[in-house]
Amino acid sequence: MTPQLSAIQEDALTEFFNIAIGRAAAMLSQMIGEGIELSVPVIRLVRGQEAAEVLGGAERRVCSVMQTLRGDFSAEAMLVFPESQSLEIVRLLLRDSVPLQDITEMEQDALTEVGNIILNACIGTLTNLLSGDFIIGLPQFRLGACSEILAAGRRGQEDCMLLLHIDFRVERHAITGYVIFMQDLPSFQALIQSVDDYIARNVSDVPRS
Amino acid sequence: MTEPPRTVLIVDDSSLSRMLLKNLLLERRPGWTILEAASGEQALEIADEHVPDLITLDINMPGMGGIEAAKLLKERCPSAQLAVMTANVQESVRQRVQSLGILFVAMVEKPITAAGVDKILFRFAA
Numbered sequence: 145m146t147p148q149l150s151a152i153q154e155d156a157l158t159e160f161f162n163i164a165i166g167r168a169a170a171m172l173s174q175m176i177g178e179g180i181e182l183s184v185p186v187i188r189l190v191r192g193q194e195a196a197e198v199l200g201g202a203e204r205r206v207c208s209v210m211q212t213l214r215g216d217f218s219a220e221a222m223l224v225f226p227e228s229q230s231l232e233i234v235r236l237l238l239r240d241s242v243p244l245q246d247i248t249e250m251e252q253d254a255l256t257e258v259g260n261i262i263l264n265a266c267i268g269t270l271t272n273l274l275s276g277d278f279i280i281g282l283p284q285f286r287l288g289a290c291s292e293i294l295a296a297g298r299r300g301q302e303d304c305m306l307l308l309h310i311d312f313r314v315e316r317h318a319i320t321g322y323v324i325f326m327q328d329l330p331s332f333q334a335l336i337q338s339v340d341d342y343i344a345r346n347v348s349d350v351p352r353s
Numbered sequence: 354m355t356e357p358p359r360t361v362l363i364v365d366d367s368s369l370s371r372m373l374l375k376n377l378l379l380e381r382r383p384g385w386t387i388l389e390a391a392s393g394e395q396a397l398e399i400a401d402e403h404v405p406d407l408i409t410l411d412i413n414m415p416g417m418g419g420i421e422a423a424k425l426l427k428e429r430c431p432s433a434q435l436a437v438m439t440a441n442v443q444e445s446v447r448q449r450v451q452s453l454g455i456l457f458v459a460m461v462e463k464p465i466t467a468a469g470v471d472k473i474l475f476r477f478a479a
């Protein structure tokens with residue numbers, strides 16, 4: 145059975161990720177010299193193969209950048225977006241600095257850098273707010289079918305996956321991506337305990353919903 | 354000299370952020386009235402009934418975003434001062450807020466902290 149989040153836990157996690165994505169967007173905006181319009185992030189909690197369905201099906205080709213997080217709770221943090229959008233992201237990032245014929249060669253490096261910025265913003269914001277001690281691994285790029293990509297970060301059938309849906313809009317380009325926190329159940333419970341501790345430290349009149 | 358009681362309207366879709374901000378404001382200004390809106394639309398409804406002295410506004414909200422809400426709030430309560438508390442700290446957002454011609458107090462990056470609230474209150478008093 146998928147664990148449930150209370151309304152205030154869900155609100156807190158959404159707000160933490162909202163802060164993180166805002167920071168990442170500010171950094172990406174500086175890199176490309178354009179304002180980035182952001183959607184309000186939406187989080188969902190799913191188990192195992194449900195994640196592949198949310199991402200468009202097990203066979204869908206996706207790019208991913210993954211970083212490990214080890215500490216008071218552990219997670220595999222992953223940025224996933226459709227392969228069909230990857231070159232568009234690279235073009236936006238590199239602008240005219242690289243000739244068109246060289247862009248595909250730069251694709252992996254550029255996408256890894258985007259992943260690094262977004263994932264570090266998410267991980268850094270979460271760990272700073274939740275006051276833990278963590279070690280963050282290096283970003284790893286992968287390209288493949290959705291089911292293979294998700295399997296790379298999973299440790300068991302019972303993993304909990306916190307899916308964060310984000311939409312970026314730059315000029316005429318609309319880019320949809322997902323940040324996924326993959327955790328086993330004890331790590332997920334430790335994350336939620338940290339969220340509860342944060343709320344208890346900072347808010348005195350929490351509604352019990 | 355004692356500062357007169359003020360009315361603050363907090364506009365933020367996050368109930369956690371509203372609670373944090375309300376707690377920090379009331380710790381510092383116990384006599385103030387705090388109103389809360391979970392959306393731009395709700396903020397406009399409240400502004401029809403009350404006249405806030407200070408509005409704190411989030412930018413990224415479902416439905417009416419903070420920039421559009423700021424434009425309409427300016428028409429309803431032109432004397433209110435505005436502080437933006439947002440995770441979306443891009444320079445382009447700051448420029449859009451400043452171009453609205455609102456009595457702009459400060460733009461403070463989330464998460465909501467005591468230092469951010471102190472900055473707003475300092476500039477509001479000035």
